[in-house]
Amino acid sequence: MNKIFLILCLTLLFSFSTAQAQNYSTHKVKQGETIESIAEKYLVKPSDIYGLNPDAKKELRINSVLIIPKPKAIEEPKVTVVKELEGFKKHRTKKRQTLYSLSKQYNVSEEDIKKYNKFLYAEPLRKGDKLQIPIFKITEVEEVNELTKTYTVLPKEGKWRIAYKFGITVKELEELNPEMGDVLQEGQILKVPNIGGEEEKVVDEKYSYYKVLPKEGFYRLKLKLGLEQEELETLNPVLKEGGLKVGMILKVPYSNLPDDITQHDAVKVNLVDSITDFNAKHIAIMLPFRLNHVDFDSESDIKRSVEKDPYLDASLDFHSGVLMAMDSLKTLGVSLKVDVYDTKYQLSEVKRIIAKNNFENIDAVIGPLTPGNFEEVASQLRKYNTPVVSPIGTNLKLYDNVFQSRPSNDLLKKRVVNFVKADTLASNIIVIADTQNKAVSDDLKREFNFAKQIHSRKDKEGVDKYFVSKGDIQDELKPGKNIVFLETQDAGFVSSVVSILTALIQKENIEENKEAIEIVLVTTNISSAFKGDEVDNTHLSKLQFHFATMSRAYNENDNNAFVKKYNQIYNVTPNNRAVKGFDLTMDVVLRLVSSEDLYMSVNEAPLTEYVENKFAYKKKLFGGYYNDTVYLVKYDDLAIVEVKQEVKPKPEVIEEVKQEVKLNKDKKEVKQ
Structure with missing residues (x-):
């Protein structure tokens, strides 16, 4: 299979699915369940289930998945x-x-x-x-129970929102409605506490919401959320009356991790082990294939169309990764319906797609690629609260339904700066930059007051020559560890500076009275200038070249299952666009089937990681979600490896933990 075959498939069919999601749902059989109890739960007859699952008559196996017909009507009130x-x-x-x-x-x-x-x-x-x-x-x-009243489920409303609205836990909501099912449907009628309308809480999108876990008290919440008991009670007045309860939903402010805490503190979640919802999910993919520009006269003409159209080439790569993800999800038992749209790289076509198709019940949209088209889709789908995920965009207009999966350039820079700040062994910091990056150099000077700045030389007319001499750098080096920032997008400048720095590395020589000079090269912006043939990777390895990146290169020696299967199908190693298509689709769908929706997954899955990409979404106070995690990597023996930084907890946190341990010990002694 190759890109030509992919194009032919796309022209024949632009909407496909792995499961029909219109009239059925699925149920994973649990210990102690019977066909009768399952039928009662979903408001259907046992014969209806047997009709779709004839094997269940012989044996009802635990963990087997049943197809459940949707109920014909909601049970009438008595x-x-x-x-x-x-x-x-x-x-x-x-x-x-x-x-x-x-x-x-x-x-x-x-x-x-x-x-x-x-x-x-x-x-x-x-x-x-x-x-x-x-x-x-x-x-x-x-018949009216004065303690309860009926409530109609709103579009895309999950259990936690309703539980929060009426001041109960999710478990209490489920006990009031034993037949409600795992996933709520729009228009479904539920029993809820009969509280006055003025007491009903409103889910404020400016805040995040946290479900209290077993054995969590105010002290543990303080360590996890950074909020004192009084702050939690101010945001959640119900705590003053009834205290904390397992499963209750708390309103908490959105906030970023402090600068001295790295992303490694976030708990990485394997969503494959967290799948709870086996109902079919419906997503849409929007890419600029521009099939209307493809010449279909012959195979060579199609190949030429791909080679000369970067949008088609990029879309086919990304879409090949999507197809691989769909296959992987199917093996996990996930039912998925995928609609694929060709935006043709035209705003008018995007508007036509939105107008001609129903996006109200779509669980998530991935794409479009270009900022203008993406903003149009996100803006139009806000009314449905449909999450729209950007594969490659940065600095997007973050509507409240936008997920920016690509980390910002500011985050890349911040990650490198924090790495250098945490290095207590560095004795000297030097910033080398060309004219175009003078502003970056000045920013780094403000971050590191004692840093030395070296600017590329200019000719008599003031034109940058992208050149520094060996003496320029040697004069600023000190014995011990030197960290050198190199800020440029010029490959020749990179090659020249890297060669000079490598030559200036010096081992300790007692006989000649020479002290060791160690040089570590870093950059806040890894551009193609560092990856060209002009730059010697051996020199980069000797300089322990460090940089932050949105995706790490997979190690071919790891025998990655995705890479291996991709190679078998397409007869080529997947490039970073294909890997991004796979990683992003896997993440979006696995978040949907392991949480009530993509929005809730932000709290329940703080960090996920796949072949080359990881995702840790955070919410803007007034706006949408952005990926707040990147990789810090370095050249090591001609390979690029991830850098792990050990972060020691603050002394006050250690002391608080000691006090808690002592308190628990004292309680045990008193009981004895």
């Missing part, structure tokens, strides 16, 4: 009929009339006729009998 006697109507019995025919004629029961004509208890009805037929005023009274 109604009590109240009859009030208003009077009587006289009737003389005619030939062949019976109590049954009279009950139908007057719409009363046979028992009511006997009740007001008592002789009929002992004698049969005869022609000429004079009867008084009761006339009732009929009223129907719906």
